Amino acid sequence: MIVKLRKMNTPVEIQVRAPPSKSYTHRAFIAAALAEGDSNIIEPLIAEDTLLTLNALKQLGVTIEESENGIIIHGTGGALHPGEKIKIDLKNSGTSMRLLASVALLADRPVILTGSERMCERPIGDLVSALNAIGGQVRYLGRTGYPPIEVSGRILGGNVLISPEISSQFITSLLMAAPYAEEDLHISLRGRSVSASYLDITLDLMASFGISVNVDAVKTFQVGCGKPFAGRSYEVEGDYSSASYFFAIAAVCGGEAAVTNLKPTSPQGDRQFLSLLRDMGCTISSLEDGYHLIRDSPLTGITCDMSGMPDTVQTLAAVAPFASGTTMIRGISHLRHKESDRIAAIEQVLSGFGAGVATTGDSMTITPGELHGGIIDPANDHRTAMSGAILGLGIGDITILDAECVSKSYPKFWDVLKGADLWNGMS
Ligand SMILES: O=C(O)C1=C[C@@H](OP(=O)(O)O)[C@@H](O)[C@H](O)C1
Numbered sequence: 001m002i003v004k005l006r007k008m009n010t011p012v013e014i015q016v017r018a019p020p021s022k023s024y025t026h027r028a029f030i031a032a033a034l035a036e037g038d039s040n041i042i043e044p045l046i047a048e049d050t051l052l053t054l055n056a057l058k059q060l061g062v063t064i065e066e067s068e069n070g071i072i073i074h075g076t077g078g079a080l081h082p083g084e085k086i087k088i089d090l091k092n093s094g095t096s097m098r099l100l101a102s103v104a105l106l107a108d109r110p111v112i113l114t115g116s117e118r119m120c121e122r123p124i125g126d127l128v129s130a131l132n133a134i135g136g137q138v139r140y141l142g143r144t145g146y147p148p149i150e151v152s153g154r155i156l157g158g159n160v161l162i163s164p165e166i167s168s169q170f171i172t173s174l175l176m177a178a179p180y181a182e183e184d185l186h187i188s189l190r191g192r193s194v195s196a197s198y199l200d201i202t203l204d205l206m207a208s209f210g211i212s213v214n215v216d217a218v219k220t221f222q223v224g225c226g227k228p229f230a231g232r233s234y235e236v237e238g239d240y241s242s243a244s245y246f247f248a249i250a251a252v253c254g255g256e257a258a259v260t261n262l263k264p265t266s267p268q269g270d271r272q273f274l275s276l277l278r279d280m281g282c283t284i285s286s287l288e289d290g291y292h293l294i295r296d297s298p299l300t301g302i303t304c305d306m307s308g309m310p311d312t313v314q315t316l317a318a319v320a321p322f323a324s325g326t327t328m329i330r331g332i333s334h335l336r337h338k339e340s341d342r343i344a345a346i347e348q349v350l351s352g353f354g355a356g357v358a359t360t361g362d363s364m365t366i367t368p369g370e371l372h373g374g375i376i377d378p379a380n381d382h383r384t385a386m387s388g389a390i391l392g393l394g395i396g397d398i399t400i401l402d403a404e405c406v407s408k409s410y411p412k413f414w415d416v417l418k419g420a421d422l423w424n425g426m427s
């Protein structure tokens, strides 16, 4: 699908309900599958990635049915019986690959986890080493340090040290399997933590399913063994990363955006995206279940650290060329390991449209320029495509190729844009 966007010449008035959270949906499906008792996961995100996790759980022997308002998952108590040696294709979903690597150790057969060509370039070595230190027998079937992997062995528990510098998903993976270890698990982190807010999501979800994790100041997580997740009815909250595109469109085009289904106390790091837009000059106010943004004065560039909110870096980068002055974003080295090398992708897109972009290993500085239209090839990265919509409506004359790649996290993105009278072009 090709999307062509024209510049919005009048201020926008956006009203959108945020789709369910991708991160909470993955975790809720996994906790429910490992729980004692049944769960009803209400209003989960139904998108390519979360369906990959759900189908993987089915392949691992979990019984799953649709309910009127969600998905019923019959808990296994943590004993997975796939019936035979299985191969699970997790395509482009890093969260599924990393979180299920530990879960697969609970299966009574070896499990092969593989994925797309890009997935086989996304690192998993720190997690594999940690799993092998606590009883796993995980081996690489291709390049050392990357999927595909074959998972067998056990989770003995004890002490494990892991680097948090590449991905928080490695730690989430250990945390969510830890209640099923043979002994208590103590996870220590050494290094600078990236995407740390996602660990808060993990702890929040685990607490909702009855497991509390002890966290101490020196970044050690202690999870007790022998107490499984407790099945329950669980409603998935809305996704702040998906909401960011609509706030950003209003920030760039002028006007206002109201996005509902956003929990004000959510641990999602991308909640802070609104503070960044406020720092750039937007006015933000709370709604009963969401936020309202008005952009009625010019935007100014900012300096910020986005290490805890990697998924909205592209959104902010798409706003930056419309501000006066430069915007500097720090703490983003881990963006090189996503669905694409996102630092390179931002540089390519923005400089192709006339903005100035300078990068270092861990930061980028964006300088406004004489902006003009062009073509975006998202290279199968949903967030490059969705942030392209901000540029398209702000600059005009922008064509987004293979726009259906948004299905990874937000299949209805283009329909919602159309519904909000923002898709003024053709496909
Ligand atoms: O745990 C999660 O749900 C996620 C963690 C983040 O990844 P990293 O921890 O690899 O940065 C984020 O980018 C991804 O979209 C979802």
Ligand SMILES: C=C(OP(=O)(O)O)C(=O)O
Pocket: 049, 092, 093, 094, 095, 096, 311, 338, 339, 383, 409
């Ligand atoms: C990085 C992302 O997802 P994942 O790591 O699950 O592929 C994302 O959704 O931006």
